[in-house]
Amino acid sequence: MAVTPTPLLPTDKPFPINLATALQLADARPIDVAVAAERMELAAAQLRQAHVFWLPTVYLGTGYFRHDGQIQDVQGNIFGTSKDSLMLGAGPSAVFAVSDAIFGPLAARQVLRARQSMLLATRNDSLLAVAEAYFNVQQARGNLAGAEDVVHRAEDLLRRAEELARTGEIIPELEVLRARTHLARSRQAVQSAREAWRVASSALVHILRLDPSAVVEPLEPPHLQVTLIEPDRSVDELIPIGLTNRPELATQQALVQATLERLRQENLRPLIPSVLVRGASTPVTGTFAGGLFGGGLNDNMGNFGARSDFDIQLLWELRNLGFGNRALVDQQRAENQLALLELFRTQDRVAAEVARANAQVQSATVRVRDAESGLRDAVDSADKNLQGLGQTRKAAGNLLILVIRPQEVVAAIQALAQAYTDY
Numbered sequence: 190m191a192v193t194p195t196p197l198l199p200t201d202k203p204f205p206i207n208l209a210t211a212l213q214l215a216d217a218r219p220i221d222v223a224v225a226a227e228r229m230e231l232a233a234a235q236l237r238q239a240h241v242f243w244l245p246t247v248y249l250g251t252g253y254f255r256h257d258g259q260i261q262d263v264q265g266n267i268f269g270t271s272k273d274s275l276m277l278g279a280g281p282s283a284v285f286a287v288s289d290a291i292f293g294p295l296a297a298r299q300v301l302r303a304r305q306s307m308l309l310a311t312r313n314d315s316l317l318a319v320a321e322a323y324f325n326v327q328q329a330r331g332n333l334a335g336a337e338d339v340v341h342r343a344e345d346l347l348r349r350a351e352e353l354a355r356t357g358e359i360i361p362e363l364e365v366l367r368a369r370t371h372l373a374r375s376r377q378a379v380q381s382a383r384e385a386w387r388v389a390s391s392a393l394v395h396i397l398r399l400d401p402s403a404v405v406e407p408l409e410p411p412h413l414q415v416t417l418i419e420p421d422r423s424v425d426e427l428i429p430i431g432l433t434n435r436p437e438l439a440t441q442q443a444l445v446q447a448t449l450e451r452l453r454q455e456n457l458r459p460l461i462p463s464v465l466v467r468g469a470s471t472p473v474t475g476t477f478a479g480g481l482f483g484g485g486l487n488d489n490m491g492n493f494g495a496r497s498d499f500d501i502q503l504l505w506e507l508r509n510l511g512f513g514n515r516a517l518v519d520q521q522r523a524e525n526q527l528a529l530l531e532l533f534r535t536q537d538r539v540a541a542e543v544a545r546a547n548a549q550v551q552s553a554t555v556r557v558r559d560a561e562s563g564l565r566d567a568v569d570s571a572d573k574n575l576q577g578l579g580q581t582r583k584a585a586g587n588l589l590i591l592v593i594r595p596q597e598v599v600a601a602i603q604a605l606a607q608a609y610t611d612y
Contacts, residue, residue, distance in 0.1 A: 204403035278480015280468030292454035299447035331411035335609025567608035
């Protein structure tokens with residue numbers, strides 16, 4: 190049943206918007222979506238880094254070496270000399286952990302999948318928050334429209350009661366006081382409803398990051414209803430749909446796979462050697478594996494020519510005599526179990542949310558039908574009570590009495606106010 194939209198006050202700054210626009214802004218404006226998107230970019234960068242883990246770091250530059258004074262040769266003889274050398278070249282520096290190079294990208298890829306699914310989940314949460322905030326604005330505006338309709342009827346009641354009280358015979362002054370009190374309370378309800386509209390509007394403006402001083406004015410009528418789930422759908426039919434489509438579950442599944450890859454990595458780490466590659470030229474310039482080298486006695490700098498020195502080693506690592514490796518395996522196994530338990534908890538939460546939403550839909554279907562019928566009857570009752578307020582009939586002794594007394598009209602208008610709230 191339609192109620193007339195209530196205009197804003199002249200001091201308000203209106204911001205007209207419809208539901209479709211609000212939902213579009215839910216994907217573009219909220220900070221939570223931006224944060225989730227940046228986390229996905231971070232995971233993508235970590236995956237790119239994992240893909241190039243096997244590449245060595247290359248140093249380019251120059252190194253100068255100078256010695257003056259005593260020195261010892263390989264036979265152990267001590268003698269004095271002065272010499273210097275210069276190296277221009279490049280050299281690699283890498284500890285190539287094969288297990289990390291194999292399993293690191295696999296785990297990073299699963300983390301990226303989890304972040305992508307989390308971005309979808311955050312967008313869904315943002316859409317839900319905006320939709321709830323938008324309908325809170327609609328509800329507050331509808332309550333205001335209903336409260337103002339009650340005020341108009343209460344003002345009409347007071348006017349009629351004052352006219353009847355002037356005769357001094359049909360109704361006592363007490364009835365006028367009752368009608369005036371009811372009007373004052375109805376006006377208070379209007380102020381409270383207008384405050385609720387502004388508060389609900391500020392919540393929506395906050396989520397969408399709009400002008401904080403704006404008051405959202407929905408373009409749809411306050412009695413707008415949107416049906417997303419048909420009430421006749423069973424909860425057993427809806428739960429599999431939720432478990433299949435909720436991105437939170439995809440997030441947890443990817444994290445479980447990531448922990449499995451890390452567990453495999455730690456199990457194989459002691460069996461797969463690491464490769465150590467490094468430059469091995471003269472001291473100080475030992476970073477360089479190849480380049481142009483020259484030098485001589487004292488300050489002589491000559492005899493330049495090509496030079497190449499490097500070494501490669503295969504290293505099997507047993508951390509803390511193997512006990513450290515065992516601890517890392519246990520740690521990753523515990524991480525995997527935690528991820529599995531979190532997946533099961535998310536599944537239970539999704540199923541509970543679907544069941545709860547289904548119960549709300551079925552209950553709301555019945556309550557909306559009853560509220561529409563109740564509001565329709567309440568409007569009819571308030572109209573007929575106001576219309577019959579001035580009608581009289583003769584009692585014993587030719588005494589005129591009212592067919593409908595003001596207190597009965599007050600009760601009818603109060604029932605209408607409650608019907609508006611229920612609706």
